[in-house]
Every structure is written in C-alpha cells, then in structure tokens.
Amino acid sequence: MPDSETNGLDIIAIDVSELEPPEPMERILARLQQLKPGQLIRVRHRREPFPIYPMLEQAGYKHCCIPSGTEAFLIYIWPHSAPVDEAFCRTDATKEAG
C-alpha cells in the first residue's frame, strides 16, 4: 500500500483464523513485541478476540475491529501515539475485501 494512503505507516498482516485458542493471542502478543515505530498490525481472525482487548489497552495499544464477511474479522492494532483512526481501518479493510 503506498505511503500516501497509509499515513506513512507500515501495515504488518498476520492471519490467525485457523489457529486454536490460545495460539491467536500468543501470535498477536508476540508480534506486538516486535513492532517498530511507524508500524501497525492487521490481524485476520475468525472471531473477535475479546480477551486481548483489555490487555492491549493496558499495554498502550488501540484497536479497531472490522467485520469482513461471514465469520471473518480484521483487527487493527496500533500504539496510542500512531496517527490511526477507525476511518483509516475501514478504508484499508475495504481494500482488503476488494
């Protein structure tokens, strides 16, 4: 995705939709630990990972979940300071769906 459309951010995509609990949570948290400035994570999952939301908030991350078809969700996770909002996530999710 060109920088002009991603606010200069680098989107790291991970797919956990075929993993059994708690592997999706493990993958997401492990990837977050490697996140560099200017990066955000886009997670493809078959369900909304509610258990990690409070953890993300306490660890200083924001999130946005966009349903993407039947039993499919795209979850965006970024540091509080990153210039990301819901509109940004929706735009990217639409592109992904297309």
Added chain:
Amino acid sequence: MNLAGLSLEHTPPIGTPLKFFLVAPVFGVLAGILLVGYPELLTNRWLPATFAFTHLLTLGVGAMVMLGALFQVLPVVSNQAVPRDQVIAPWVHRGIFWGTLTLTAGFLTSWSWLIGIAALLLASGFGLFVSGLGTGLIRARPAGDSTVTLRLAAVSLVATLVLGGMQLSLHLWPEAGLYQPHQTQLHAFVGGFGWVLLLVMGVSFQVIPMFHVAPAFPRWVRRPLPLVVFAANAAVLLAGYPVATYALPLTMVATILYATEALKVLMARKRKLVDYTVRFWQLGLSQLVAAALLALGLTFTEGDTWRAPVELLLGLVFGLGFVLSVMLGMLQKIVPFLIYLNLQRMTLTNPEAVMVKLPHMKALISTERSRWQYRLQLVLLLCIYLAPWAPGIGIVAGLLLVAAFGWLGYCLWGAWHQYQKVESEIQALSSG
C-alpha cells in the same frame, strides 16, 4: 453463528469456576467408594444406596461442574455476566457441597431430618444460582442461539428441582401428598434430557467451533432443535399419557439429530491434531445416541424381566457415557485455557513480570495425562455397563470410578498448583 457475540471481557475471577471444578472429583471418588461398599446398587434403581450414588454424581460432580462452568460461560455466550456473581458463587458452592453430602447421608440412613437439612441447603444453593442465572439470561441482548438454548435449559432445571423437591417431601411432609411414584421418572427425564442436554447443546454451539476451529452448527440445529426438545419434554411433563407416548420419541429423535450433527461438525474441524477434548466429545456424543436409542427401545417395547436392568443401563449410558465424557473433555480444555489467560493478563499488566516464563497451555494438563483420563473412562464405561447384570463387577467399577476421579483431581489440582506458583512469582516481581 454470531461469533462476534463471544465475549470474555466480563468473565469472573478464575477462582470462581475453579472452586467448583476442584471439588467435583471428591464427590466422584465418594461415589466410587460407595459402589465398592454396595456393589448391588447397580442392580436396583430403587435402593437408598442407588439414590445416594446417583446424587453424588449428578449433584456433587455434574451440578458442581456445570454451575461453576456457567459462571464462566454465560458472559462468553451472552456477553452478560451472572449478576453479583462474586457474591453469590461462594454461597451456591456451599449450598451444593453441604447439600449433596447431607442428602447422601440422608438417603443412606433414611433419617428424615438429614434429608430436610439437605433440601434446605440445596434449595438455597440452587435458588440463588437460578435467580442469578435467570436474571443474566433475561438481560442478555441480543439473545443468540446459545442464550435461547440456555434459557430453555434454565427452565428445565427449575422443573427438575421442583420435581425433586416434591419427591423429597415424602420424607419431610408426607401429608402434603406431593409425592407421586412416577414423578421420580419425570425428575430424572427432565433433569437429563431437559436441563443437561439443553445446557450441553447451548454450550457446544459456541465452544466446539471456537476451540476446535470447526464450522458453525447448521442453523436448523441451533434454533429449532432445542425448541423441539423443550416442547416435547414439556408435553411429556404436563400432558401425561397418551400425549407423552408421542412426545418422548420426538425428544429422542431430536437428540439423535443433534448428536450426529455435532459429530459431523467435529469431523469437519480444520486442524486434525490429537486432542483428547475432541475424543471425549466424540465418545460422549456417541453415548448420547446410544442413550436415545435405548430410551426409544424402552418406549416401544413391553416386558418386565429385562426392563429394570435396561433402565439402569440407560441411566449409566446417559450419565457416565454422555455427560461425564463431555465434562471430562471440557475440563481438559477449559481449565488450562482459563489459567493461561489469567496468567497472560497478569504479565501484561505487570511490566516487571515480563521475565516470568508462563507455562504452556498443554503443560498445565499434558496430553499424556489427558490420554490416561480417556483410557480410564473407556475401561470404566465397559465395566460399569455390565454391572446391572453382574453385581460382582460393581466392585471393579467402583474402584475404576475412584481411579478416574482420583486422576481427574490430580490433573486439576496440579494445574491449579502451577497457576498459584506462577502467580506468586509475578506478584513477588511486581511488589519488589
């Protein structure tokens, strides 16, 4: 299925369900000891020892695990916690724990005052639980398939308790005329094919796809089938003969349809790894089909000499083959998952604890330990199914029950011990 409806944000502290799970094996061991002492109890369902044995398993093991799980599961399936769960859970636990022990003692001694105390304790424990669960289920919005099924299960639980109370009145207040011999059959029927079956159905619609990366149950299974089971049970209960003759087979056919569809969903899971929770589900569901076929057979045939042991066998296939297998499978998965989730949360909220190495979920109850639990369950079932015809086998079946529940206790307490060890490490780091 609306997987977005799954929420774990409002779940209670881990101690709430674990308190129930950890004590359940004790009652199973007691049931095994009782069977060793009275091996003939599996040859006659009307013996006081048989009532004591049955209620040690249904209340002490079954209700203890199911009620503990519901405190955890309700927020997951309906996004609505049991109101004031942390206040009522300890009282529900005490009511069921002491109520089951006194009821067992009451049945064995035939002392009415003990049965009176048991009735009071069980009524208060279940009453508190049903009021909390009922409020949570009424408040749950939107009501998904699992929530609707759990509502039907809760109504069936109330019917089971009322019928059980009416039968206990024989010991406490016989002049009231509430006791009727045939109500014992109805109490067992609505407790099994109403409360327990609907509870398992409602929970399975969520947990099988979630834990095993399996497809969602077909819509015709999630909505109409629980309603058919509930309506047919209500007809058996309220309309009596001859309506019951048609309604009961309807319950059994719906049960077989549910079990076969659940087996198909499990077969279609994406990852075919060795998983003893899946094997326990498969075992339990196959026993559910067998129990429904036995019930159908008993409905459509007549005869006296062979009927009594087959009725006992039906109870064993349903209670130990289906319900116990499913519960054992779920405990192998849910207990490590809850422990892992709680520890993970703790490390994230305590930056100092990042150095603590968390145990892997499979290390909390290892595959090897689950394999032994499964083997014990298979041998137990093979043995106990013969007991209605061969009283001598009762002693072996009792010893196997002690071994199976002893092993379960060892696994659960072992996982809990690991949790406490890591929790104290995290607390030491965050306070230091």
